[in-house]
Amino acid sequence: MSVSASRHGGQILVDQLELLGVRRVFSVPGESFLAALDGLHDAKIDNIVCRQEGGAAMMAEAYGKMTGQPGVAFVTRGPGATNASAGVHVAMQDSTPMVLFVGQIRAEDRDREAFQEVDYRAMFGAIAKWVTEVDHTDRLPEYIARAFNVATSGRPGPVVLALPEDMLSAQADVADGRGPIVELAPRLNGVARDTLDWLSHFERPLVVVGGPHWTAEAAQDLSAFAERQGLPVTLGFRRQDYLDNRHPSYAGDLNVGVNPKLAQRMRDADALLVIGSRLGDIETQGYSLIDPKDPNCAIAHVHADPNEHGRVYHPDIAITANAVAFTRALADLPACDTDWSDWTRAARADYDSWKTPYETPGDVKLEQVIAWLSENLPADAILTNGAGNYAAFLHRYFVYKQHGTQLAPTSGSMGYGIPAAISASLHHSDRTVVCLAGDGCFQMTCNELSTAAQHGATPIVVVVNNGRYGTIRMHQEKHYPGRVSGTMLANPDFAALARAYGGHGETVTKTEDFAAAFARAQDSGTLAVIELQVSEDALSTTLTLSGLASS
Structure with missing residues (x-):
């Protein structure tokens, strides 16, 4: 066990992460964990700066899925933590190892309803394996080691550690912890x-x-x-x-x-x-x-x-x-x-x-697009998605050839596909990464395309645009026919949005144009968005008739 001279808590924390093999973290900066950001300054750890804490948490969760090691995210107190809770919920339901560090108010101000104060044990208690707050700087190695062990042991899942800012900035002379625990599987x-x-x-x-x-x-x-x-x-x-x-x-x-x-x-x-x-x-x-x-x-x-x-x-x-x-x-x-x-x-x-394509109406037939991707993508291409009826086409018609090629939330979280695709593209820069997203799903996290541009991620996002929250609309038509409420969308030009972020963007209005558009997206060498303009009925009425959607 190594011994270190006096360090502030942020440096102690980062040193423990390096010791545990962490090479990448995802964050949205906040004044509540400035000392941790200072510790990351000289660390051999990539800090992927995200645009919203939900995206950061989902990127960390996707990293945990890909590697089996805890994905790590840093977010600030209050609003930052509540935003990140979406990714924590994904990690819990998907049994993914993850550690979320949350900046916290000064310990001396606790229980005064100080600025952005939240009781994180109460907030995350039902959606994380373990939640606690670190009050003593010299116990950081102990808490971090336990967090990583809890996140990976038994049924894996998320751990949340709240870090009071005065604890993080305080100095301590404490020995580093040990490296990861080596588990030997019993003979079975x-x-x-x-x-x-x-x-x-x-x-x-x-x-x-x-x-x-x-x-x-x-x-x-x-x-x-x-x-x-x-x-x-x-x-x-x-x-x-x-x-x-x-x-x-x-x-x-x-x-x-x-x-x-x-x-x-x-x-x-x-x-x-x-x-x-x-x-x-x-x-x-x-x-x-x-x-x-x-x-x-x-x-x-x-x-x-x-x-x-x-x-x-x-x-x-x-x-x-x-x-x-x-x-x-x-x-x-x-x-x-x-x-x-x-x-x-x-x-x-x-x-x-079942995987024989069932024809849908309109000039862009999603079943044929997915079949083309299945037949033409490399066997190690990574497919990501969030939630929506479009995803049912992916599950039905895409043939997965090897492990490590699917990143999708079993929790059914919308908006997951883009953060997961960015995380995958950064981790596997030599592989093709394709995100499938509905128009509603895409707009929940499309701001993270800025993160992709900043850090060199190159996912290809295929946006299925039918101008509505299709899954909910489908259930409305079944339970309250003719009474559409709260499911219509006014959408931007998705291809233009991609170009605004410095990427490649195209719009496809006919199935036969998709292959060439995809080839251009690959050749662009940057992030890309291909918008598919599908029939309003393609993802709802036809799904119900074909038995593709759940009842």
Whole structure:
């Protein structure tokens, strides 16, 4: 353990971040953490200066998804923290490791309702794994080490540390903490063998994979396990890159616009092997496919956090294990004697039929645009999105080929796609990064295009413009037909907006023009926006008729 001379709290904090391997943070500056900004001045840490705290938090969350290490964001007190809460909520529901540092009023002014004072334990208590306030400068190494451990252990998630400005500016002579904790996974061969033996007694099993911790190696192990055992595999909401979608065992994903045949297969299954996923609201279509009170099937649940077992569904077998380690053990097992080939082939056939494009009205057909992207983008291209009916097209028609190519919020947060794409472009500067966004979704965080321009990020943003909040409009038409209220949008010229930020911008009004526009966006070497002007009915009426949107 190293020992340092007297340093102010901001320097102590930054030194701990470097020790823990942090190489990039996302921030919106505030006077409440000036000492931390001073500490970052000479650090070997990139400080990505964002335009709004929600964008900064979402960029940090996306970083956590990509790396498995906590994404780090700095925001100021009061309004800054409330803005950042959107990204904290994403990290919590998506089980993403993240640490948010919030500047705070002076400790000596606490409980006076001082300028921008907020009780952060109360504010973030329900949407973070741990929230606390650091009162003593010499305890910063202790708190930061614990924050990183909590953020990554068990079910990962966000941690919030409030930093009173007088604590940060105060001097302390304190030793640095230690580096990251090295965790050794237990041997799970026997547990995996027993689980497969249990599964072999069922005729119609499904493997459901999702949740955090996934890696490229885990995707390969899952592929080997599924192929050797001949089992159908379905992936959790917005975890579509956990298995190559071309794999013969891949049966589709459990998203808000789930394939009706896959939903029925979930109902018909007599056993579920759930690896990593919480088997949550979206995966079960509002807990209707599997009734928590009376499940129609046996369940073996593998999750890193023992508190998830029995939280909603009472499993027949509960296994506390990291999904990656457990899948590694499954991949080593020989083939069992049970033949599930007919069941698996039928599941795959249902998926192949589902991803065949269903034609929508208008001159720009989004299903064909997504199919073109799927066929022409490099296998390692990263796709990001927020929320809206446009995203259902991406989930249905894009074929993910490898892990680390999907960044999307399982929390369903609008505005996520652009910050995630910027974070991805900075982290993987050699890869193509494409953001899909609706016109409403885009305008929630489009100001972060300025961040992209400043720091050299080059995402290509495809804006699907139908002049409305399409998802809400669709539900209005279903529940209150003919009574449109609060869902229309007056939009800018999105291509011109991109050019105003120093990027490349184009507008596409015909499907056949998209490929050339995309090529020009790639050749521009800068951030780019391609606006797709789609029919008003393309994302609402047709979605309902096709079964693409949730009911």
